[in-house]
Amino acid sequence: MSRTRYKILFVWAVVALLAMRELAGMPAALERIDNDVAAQFRTSSRAIAHAVDTTLTAADRMLRAAITTPPMVAMQAGRPNQGDLSAMLKRLQDSTSGATVVAISDATGRIVAGSQALPAELNMADRAFFRLLRDSPNNSAALGSAISQVAPNRLDGKPVLHVARRYEGSNGHFGGVVVVGIDVAQQFEPIARLLVPSPTARIGLLDENQRILMRLPHISEMIGKHLPITNKYGGLPTAPFDQMLEHMGLDGSPRVGMLQALDHFPLHISVSEPRSTILDRSHLIHRNALLFIIVLLTAGGALSLLIWRSGKSSELERLRMKVFSHAREGILITGPDTRIIEVNPRLCQMSGYSREELIGKKPSLFRSGRHDKAFYQTMWDDLNQTNEWRGEIWNRRKDGGFYAQQTSISAVRDQDNRLTHYIGLLSDITTLKSRAELLEEKAQHDILTQLPNRALLHDRLQLALARARRDHGQFAICYIDLDEFKPVNDNYGHAAGDTLLIEISARLRSLLRGGDTAARVGGDEFVLILTQLADADECRQAADRVLTAITAPVVIDGHAISVSASIGIALYPRDGKDANDLLMLADQAMYEAKRAGRNRYSEYA
Numbered sequence: 001m002s003r004t005r006y007k008i009l010f011v012w013a014v015v016a017l018l019a020m021r022e023l024a025g026m027p028a029a030l031e032r033i034d035n036d037v038a039a040q041f042r043t044s045s046r047a048i049a050h051a052v053d054t055t056l057t058a059a060d061r062m063l064r065a066a067i068t069t070p071p072m073v074a075m076q077a078g079r080p081n082q083g084d085l086s087a088m089l090k091r092l093q094d095s096t097s098g099a100t101v102v103a104i105s106d107a108t109g110r111i112v113a114g115s116q117a118l119p120a121e122l123n124m125a126d127r128a129f130f131r132l133l134r135d136s137p138n139n140s141a142a143l144g145s146a147i148s149q150v151a152p153n154r155l156d157g158k159p160v161l162h163v164a165r166r167y168e169g170s171n172g173h174f175g176g177v178v179v180v181g182i183d184v185a186q187q188f189e190p191i192a193r194l195l196v197p198s199p200t201a202r203i204g205l206l207d208e209n210q211r212i213l214m215r216l217p218h219i220s221e222m223i224g225k226h227l228p229i230t231n232k233y234g235g236l237p238t239a240p241f242d243q244m245l246e247h248m249g250l251d252g253s254p255r256v257g258m259l260q261a262l263d264h265f266p267l268h269i270s271v272s273e274p275r276s277t278i279l280d281r282s283h284l285i286h287r288n289a290l291l292f293i294i295v296l297l298t299a300g301g302a303l304s305l306l307i308w309r310s311g312k313s314s315e316l317e318r319l320r321m322k323v324f325s326h327a328r329e330g331i332l333i334t335g336p337d338t339r340i341i342e343v344n345p346r347l348c349q350m351s352g353y354s355r356e357e358l359i360g361k362k363p364s365l366f367r368s369g370r371h372d373k374a375f376y377q378t379m380w381d382d383l384n385q386t387n388e389w390r391g392e393i394w395n396r397r398k399d400g401g402f403y404a405q406q407t408s409i410s411a412v413r414d415q416d417n418r419l420t421h422y423i424g425l426l427s428d429i430t431t432l433k434s435r436a437e438l439l440e441e442k443a444q445h446d447i448l449t450q451l452p453n454r455a456l457l458h459d460r461l462q463l464a465l466a467r468a469r470r471d472h473g474q475f476a477i478c479y480i481d482l483d484e485f486k487p488v489n490d491n492y493g494h495a496a497g498d499t500l501l502i503e504i505s506a507r508l509r510s511l512l513r514g515g516d517t518a519a520r521v522g523g524d525e526f527v528l529i530l531t532q533l534a535d536a537d538e539c540r541q542a543a544d545r546v547l548t549a550i551t552a553p554v555v556i557d558g559h560a561i562s563v564s565a566s567i568g569i570a571l572y573p574r575d576g577k578d579a580n581d582l583l584m585l586a587d588q589a590m591y592e593a594k595r596a597g598r599n600r601y602s603e604y605a
Contacts, residue, residue, distance in 0.1 A: 008304045013412070014423075015300035018327060019293050021408055021425050038258070041271050044195045046259035047447070048203060049269040050454060051191045053262040054522045055098060056163060059180045060145045061265075062096045063165040065591070066178050075104070075112070075439040078170045085113035092180075094486050097523045098187030099180050100153060100160060105130070107175045122154060124177065133166040133177050147265065149213040149223050150184055159184040159218050161205075184218055192216040194447070196271070204270040206259075213267070227270065245272075263454070301325070315514065330405075330426040336419045338362050350405075350428050352398030363424070366395040368402050379409075383422075388409040392429070403430045446520040448498055449505035457519035457527055461579040464517075464531050468572055475531045476539040479568040479586035480508075480546065482524040483598040488561055496556045500563070507549040511542070527583070536571060536603075543567050551599065564599035566590050575604045 066072055071084035089102040093115035096102075103114040109125025111118050124130040129146040148162040160181040169175030192203050205214035206227060217221045245257060257272025301350040330347030334340050340358050348355055351366060358365070382389040391410045394402055405426045412421040444456040452460065464475050479593065482504070487498040501524065508526060517529040528546070533539055546567065553560040568590030570582045585604040593602035 011303045014331075015296050017410065017423060017425070019296050021329065023293075039097060040315045041258040041262075044201070045193050045258045045269050045271045046455065048191060048271065049260040049262055052188065052205060052267075052269060053264055054454075055182060055187055056262070056267075057264050058145065058522055058525075059096055059099065059163040059182060060165070062092050062099075062102075063145065063178050065161065066092055066102070067165060067167050072104075072167065072178075076167060076169060076175060080112065082113060086115070089113060089115035094490075096180060097486070100183045101155070102157070102178070104176060104178050104221075107134070107174055109176075111178065118155075124179065127151075127162070129164040129179065130177055133164060134174055136166075137185055145265075147207075147213065147267065149207075149211070150215075150218065150220075151223075152220070153181060159220070159378075161188075161214055171279070176281070184214060184216075188214070189216055189218070196535075198273055201257075201271060201273040202255075204272075206268045206270055208266050312517045328427070330424075330428075332363065332424040332426065334363065334422045334424075336421070338422065341421075347426060349537075350397075350403065350426065367392045368396040370394040370402070383409060383411050387413070403428055405429065444525055449502055449520050451509070451526070452517060452519040453507050454519070454521045457517065457521060458528075458579070460517040460519070460529055461583070464515075464529050465572065465579050467531065473531075474533050474535075474574070475529060475572050476533055476536075476542075477570045477572075477582050477586040478528040478530065478539075478543060478546070478601075479570075479590040480526040480528065480550075481566050481590050481594070482550070483564040483566055483594075485524040485563055488563065490554060492556065492559060492561065496559075496561065499556050500554055503554045504550055504563075507552075508546065511545055511549060527586070533571075536574070537573065539569060540601070540603075543569060545598065547601065566593035567597050567601035568593060569601055569603045571603075 008458070012427075014106060064090065068089050069090045071081060074081060075085060085104060093099045093102045099115075099419045101118070103118060103124075104112045105124045106112050109123045109127075109130055111120075111124070127148060129148040132146050146164045148164070150159045150161050152158070153160040161184055162179050162181050164177045164179035167175050196203065203216040203315045204212050204222075204227065207213055210227050212222055212225050212227055217307055222461050241428050245259060248557045254275040255272040256275050257270055260269045260271075262268065327344055327346060330350050331342075331344040332340060332347055333342040340361055340363065343355055343358050345355075348358070351358075353365075379389050379391070387410060389407075391407060393405050393407045395405055396402055406429050407427075408425045412423060414420050431436065445451065467473070481498060485497065485500075488500055501520075505518070505520065505526070508528065512518055512528075513531075515531040517527075519527045519529075521527050525585050528542075530539055530542055547565060550565045551562055553562040555561075568586040570576065570586040572582055572591060575585050576582045587602040593600050596602060
């Protein structure tokens, strides 16, 4: 066979290898799209579910606290004091983020007292939550909190989500309800705008029967509608809802998304977007692959024609470099001794080495030290047995930086099966890996303060518990709630409140030792895990330091703003041996500190 034909075969071998690489990479590219979409939905649904769960938990905790207050106890005994009830409800409204009104009704639904002046003709008897709580028998599961679907506020018409609890009268039967209304536009829509994965995404709060309680952005016509969501096999979805789910939108168009259960309520957050939005991304991959292969075939035909006509090695070099320079992947060619004989500009760009610095060297020049000998032995075993290897490799640039590569290596043999070359195709996937790590980081940290969120706090608690059991040691959980934080938002604005939370978070972080954790679990609520304690006094000293750090003024826009804190403490193993129990006991101790006058700590007793 003539040299010219060998050159043409070489060109087409490169074209075929690039085309095969493009086709072989399509499933991975489509899978990356699916994984990216799923990761975005998972991050968004977890973060939104956490925000909604935190708000509802705070509202429900406020209702439980309201029922046990002296004015409410007096009312249940038949001795109501209107002034005391209204003042108590006003304080609870001020301490609850997003609350528009807090009210109490009697057994007929008539408003008895409110956190603000309410029309005398208002009656709750027609509300679904009132009927549910009224008609539930004593000691039934429904005696907990009832959460209504969004309905217009009867005072100003704004969409409001109601959370209600029943109370018992002096006869031990249903006495009425205590209800708080949460402003959807103020409390949830800013979070939705921040966390939705795309402009076409929609968020819904669903009950156990998959009926819409809340929809973001709010559309009143959709409230109460049934949203049949199924998994890819057509059945009902099951926890933990980490797979993408399908359903028909209320407008009849197919949608895909993800469900996330709330931690403390039998509700779910649905985040979805039209299927066409995701399909458009897949179609783009197919179009790009087809266009790339057409360009390759055109370039291969043109190169072959030029080589056939010219028959000159110099022309082959020029045309070969054109193919190399248009490749999106780095291309590396070695002889059978693995010494580099040619590279393309993309590989030089990725590695930081010039072509002159690489020719004659071995690819081991790029080794990062992140892979052991067994990794490379497996790679060479595959090359020797199948003449190809594919996988991910971490390499080192000339400047010392690391980068991840999707690598495909082929062993080229002649007609006598003698090894002549190795050809490597390398794609930089560092950005994709960084994006995945960033999404995981967002899913485990609070957006505002960058402290661990409730999900990561749970993991840290399990680690602290396992370490303490292993070492027969002890650790403490400190539940922190800021005192009078809402007036900061009211008097100075939410931006000032956010700045104050960021500064307090930084102060808490500065007080930690190695192994300790500070997490934000609510609007103005934090949790500390203090590990490797010698005794309870060491925890008390730490609590004093926390109180001192929090009460120090913070200067914001020329204003010296200060708040205090109430801290509840639970010790392992003194107070409990289960992480969730300890967290609940610390929460209860925090309320004892609140009742004792605030700006102090209280140990669970």
